[in-house]
Amino acid sequence: MKIGVIGGGAWGTALAQVAAQGAAPVILWAREPEVVHSINHHHVNELFLSSVPLSPTITATDDLDALRAVDAVLVVAPAQHVRAVLSATDFGSTPLVLCAKGIEAGTRMLVGEVAREAQPNAPIAVLSGPTFAHEVAAGLPTAVTLACEDAALGVALAERLAAPTFRTYASDDVIGAEIGGAVKNVLAIGCGVVEGARLGQNARSALIARGFAEMTRFGLARGARAETMAGLSGLGDLVLTCSSTSSRNFSLGVGLGEGRSARELLSDRRTVAEGAFTAPVLRDAAAEAGIDMPVCEAVCALLDGAPVGDVIGALLSRPLREERG
Numbered sequence: 001m002k003i004g005v006i007g008g009g010a011w012g013t014a015l016a017q018v019a020a021q022g023a024a025p026v027i028l029w030a031r032e033p034e035v036v037h038s039i040n041h042h043h044v045n046e047l048f049l050s051s052v053p054l055s056p057t058i059t060a061t062d063d064l065d066a067l068r069a070v071d072a073v074l075v076v077a078p079a080q081h082v083r084a085v086l087s088a089t090d091f092g093s094t095p096l097v098l099c100a101k102g103i104e105a106g107t108r109m110l111v112g113e114v115a116r117e118a119q120p121n122a123p124i125a126v127l128s129g130p131t132f133a134h135e136v137a138a139g140l141p142t143a144v145t146l147a148c149e150d151a152a153l154g155v156a157l158a159e160r161l162a163a164p165t166f167r168t169y170a171s172d173d174v175i176g177a178e179i180g181g182a183v184k185n186v187l188a189i190g191c192g193v194v195e196g197a198r199l200g201q202n203a204r205s206a207l208i209a210r211g212f213a214e215m216t217r218f219g220l221a222r223g224a225r226a227e228t229m230a231g232l233s234g235l236g237d238l239v240l241t242c243s244s245t246s247s248r249n250f251s252l253g254v255g256l257g258e259g260r261s262a263r264e265l266l267s268d269r270r271t272v273a274e275g276a277f278t279a280p281v282l283r284d285a286a287a288e289a290g291i292d293m294p295v296c297e298a299v300c301a302l303l304d305g306a307p308v309g310d311v312i313g314a315l316l317s318r319p320l321r322e323e324r325g
């Protein structure tokens with residue numbers, strides 16, 4: 001199975017490196033000419049993943065049509081750009097494996113819904129889990145969920161993408177896998193704020209647990225299964241991203257907690273912090289569906305510049321309630 005990758009960021013590059021452990025060569029589409037040049041001439045992605053030498057069987061291209069000849073395409077552009085890249089060419093019935101974690105602003109669609117609209121004939125799968133790109137690319141042990149409604153295709157993709165240190169678990173809960181990855185980015189910003197404002201380890205654990213309750217409520221309302229929310233793509237990724245400055249979302253939160261503005265923090269970086277885009281969309285989608293998501297609302301307020309003390313005070317002074325759900 002020949003694999004194509006859309007997106008020359010850290011995660012697209014790391015997944016290309018995993019896929020290159022199979023027999024067939026891998027082709028990666030990148031928007032940035034310097035990424036294409038760096039991969040083809042120096043076998044490294046200087047811009048987004050300079051720490052890891054890449055397999056020489058990975059070829060980069062700036063021509064999206066070059067990916068029409070592959071057997072499966074990993075879609076690893078940031079969530080807000082997936083529609084544009086998938087609308088630029090016709091992948092026919094080539095399976096698309098969605099690896100971005102977010103919800104589209106404006107439409108409030110999950111990436112899978114966007115992909116179905118842009119490429120109606122392509123079967124859809126989702127790859128998600130606790131996966132810092134630099135660790136995956138360095139060959140450190142990692143496990144992911146690979147969700148696909150077509151069980152046979154899901155197993156074929158899970159087998160093709162598995163590698164000695166990259167373990168894939170097949171699932172048919174596509175919505176669940178997507179929601180875990182999108183929501184955890186928002187919660188990671190909140191945990192970063194706790195760190196930046198020095199609110200302590202108790203507060204961070206409470207936020208992870210109550211945030212997980214929010215993620216599960218939102219997921220179940222959208223048809224996800226509870227076991228998926230508690231698995232690699234939900235709780236697993238939440239714990240990872242909420243406890244490490246390797247997370248761009250967590251480190252964005254640290255900056256907010258230290259009193260810097262979201263605008264300043266986001267203008268400083270070239271890499272993507274998906275939670276900043278997903279947070280307001282998630283808040284609005286939850287409000288419309290009548291789903292209580294106070295942590296998510298708090299993160300939105302912090303991104304909008306509300307003082308940390310006021311936001312935390314408001315969270316803590318809500319009426320007491322039973323822990324259930």
Ligand SMILES: NC(=O)C1=CN([C@@H]2O[C@H](COP(=O)(O)OP(=O)(O)OC[C@H]3O[C@@H](n4cnc5c(N)ncnc54)[C@H](OP(=O)(O)O)[C@@H]3O)[C@@H](O)[C@H]2O)C=CC1
Pocket residue numbers: 007008009010011012013029030031032035048076077078079081084085099100101102131132133134270271272274
């Ligand atoms: N980094 C990680 O550890 C992980 C990331 N993810 C998810 O993968 C997705 C991609 O993240 P990541 O690889 O880290 O990104 P990076 O922050 O490393 O790189 C930015 C990416 O955004 C792309 N990009 C920027 N602007 C556009 C645009 N207008 N159109 C298309 N692409 C654009 C860049 O493409 P180009 O190079 O072509 O310019 C590049 O691929 C996100 O949804 C993220 O949540 C999931 C798991 C792990």
Ligand SMILES: O=C(CO)COP(=O)(O)O
Pocket residue numbers: 101129130131132133185188237240241246247248249250272273274
């Ligand atoms: O999704 C990730 C790890 O699973 C990467 O998290 P960040 O985007 O916050 O860096």
